[in-house]
Amino acid sequence: MGTALLTDLYELTMAQSFLEHGKTGTAVFSIFARTLPDERNFLVAGGLDMLINQLEMFRFTREDIVYLESLAIFSDDFLSYLKEYRFAGTLSAIPEGCIVFQNEPLVQIEGPLPEIQILETLALNCIHFGTLVASKAARIIAVSRGRNVVEFGFRRSHMPDAGIAAARAAYIAGFSGTSNLEAGKRFGIPVVGTMAHSYVMLFTTEEEAFRAYQSSFPDRGLYLIDTYDTLACTETIIRLAREGVPVTGIRIDSGDLADLAVKVRGRFDRAGLPHIKIFVSSNVDEYSIDRWLAGGIPIDSFGVGTHFITSSDAPYLDMVYKLVEYEGGPRFKTSPGKTTFPYRRQVVRHYKDGAMDYDEVIRMEGHEEGGLVEPYLRAGRLVKPLPAVDDIRKRCAQELMSLPERFRTLAKQEYCVRVQQ
């Protein structure tokens, strides 16, 4: 299967015109966020694995060519060029799991101009979404004060592929697992989940449902208690636990979650069952988590779904793929609010007392080593294996630790990024 039609028409019209007018010199395009949303103090680099995988399949299939021919826009020479197209350029990037800010080049692609112009749409698509969800996930983790957070959003992702990529990003950022089985299979992420309301509704009583579940899965002792009346069901759970049914936790998925958590915790504690964990879900996001934990609400685990997987408070980033260099010379535009900085770039991060202090975005020449930007592809091939998901997760945890504490809150902070002119 080819991925080369995952692009906008104008990438191809431009490429044909570049070829016809001898604009085939070496160009560099850079992907970066021009600004951060008000709702983000930092971003986490993501999407690179997806981009590299898609680039490997970036071919115009015979069907694609037939389709393009049918548009009666392109020349025969250009269609022949597309038939032979293979990405054979250079790609450098800031590794996945790194914290990044405005104007920092997440990915830089270098190659003959027409060849890399064509990649714009797909490259931006992958890096934009990967970074969007990794950043949202890290923001949630940043306020979760070590509590357990799991990813439940698959049903409301913008199509299945987004759900799979988001589950991976969540795990990288520090979520402990996902409900998403395809993501579990593909990336080796722990999978979690127990029962929905429909399960409970199928039995005459909640007790009958829980006993049935217990007989099917003796090792899985988490029960959903809000199908009818959460507090009445809490008493049922207490009775079962006292009878020796192993109960590890309960989930509350509706109502005033904080109020119910306090009441349920109180009842369990008074019943001598302090080990039963309280798990909440239903419209949970970093705003509710932060408010609840700041208020001492006794919640042990959060199931985060819709708000994470759609990045609902900031559903897109102001991220672009911009020409910065052509035949060794600078390229930039001066459109209002859309000014770009020319040349290949390196990012140097400065620390103070072990915490990130400020970043410099400098010209790459002479600074290939020692900055955040690393080489990934040369002549279209990987220069080193891509890191394993667990290694990216470790790196992300270290990055979050070295972020100054005020950035790990929901109050807006501006990190200092100095761009060398």
Added chain:
Amino acid sequence: MGTALLTDLYELTMAQSFLEHGKTGTAVFSIFARTLPDERNFLVAGGLDMLINQLEMFRFTREDIVYLESLAIFSDDFLSYLKEYRFAGTLSAIPEGCIVFQNEPLVQIEGPLPEIQILETLALNCIHFGTLVASKAARIIAVSRGRNVVEFGFRRSHMPDAGIAAARAAYIAGFSGTSNLEAGKRFGIPVVGTMAHSYVMLFTTEEEAFRAYQSSFPDRGLYLIDTYDTLACTETIIRLAREGVPVTGIRIDSGDLADLAVKVRGRFDRAGLPHIKIFVSSNVDEYSIDRWLAGGIPIDSFGVGTHFITSSDAPYLDMVYKLVEYEGGPRFKTSPGKTTFPYRRQVVRHYKDGAMDYDEVIRMEGHEEGGLVEPYLRAGRLVKPLPAVDDIRKRCAQELMSLPERFRTLAKQEYCVRVQQ
């Protein structure tokens, strides 16, 4: 390729337990929006084609089974059941392109309980996203007063599949085309696009860039004029047009779009070039379109991207997949704010002077015909061919025409939906 792991773990744990406890009777699940976002006066049904396509491939592959076995959660009997799984149930739905409201069953799936429990995640995923973007697109069309609107969002969709589905939804709702080539190929949608800033930047002057483009594509006379200075470039365009270069339109992609449109229109008109169309893009959404057109700003075409494709003002819907019937009896839950209505349902729409007046959601029994809900699958097979995209588009246009005018504005309106108890 199988799509059956596009699901949450708990769907499978529930299904195993249902099988073990004899809960294999006929069940009905219904997909509906519990409420509409404040930013939506109506929804447009979408996603059905995707769901039906995915259901056809809903198989647990050998690899999937190996993965599930490795989790050490499931019984051998259940894994054997999954190996043989084929969806063989009944599916009824409100056709794509229809206007729908809260509590109206977009899709109802009937079959043995474990078989249809397993479909929850994928079914919701497809219908939720399809409806989300069709609704956003129709809202944009509703305020565009017949102007031309094209879809430009592919680079910021939540992964490529969402971009393809969204381009289709946009066309159904009335957009005239998309930049997305894969969507063009797959669905026969008109594709549009000309050049980006990078193209203009590659030439010494804008004039040189435009002449080069013109020589490559003599029939495509739309030029991007904001790379450096929009008004200076307007003069260049006027000079070229007077020389006989065919200019059909210009695109402005930065700055104060309304102010520039007025100035550029004025210059073209004074230069005797009233036929040159003004096309604007960059952060365009229904709010800016409505404001500009209400203010008489002379814009002919809108390129809508990010805000459409992420449905940025309402990036998700409160949509659920709920058990409503089991073995012929009602099922409903009473969780606060999550009350559901039991039984299979039909939707009857009432009109007044040719415009939609109110809807009734009644029990299906005895009302199989004459309502919005139609049969699609029986014993897992299509009962009729799915409609062509152009037919869905026509239907959607008719639906928008019969929506009372106050719903075709951005001011919040509540449509009356009476749910029979």
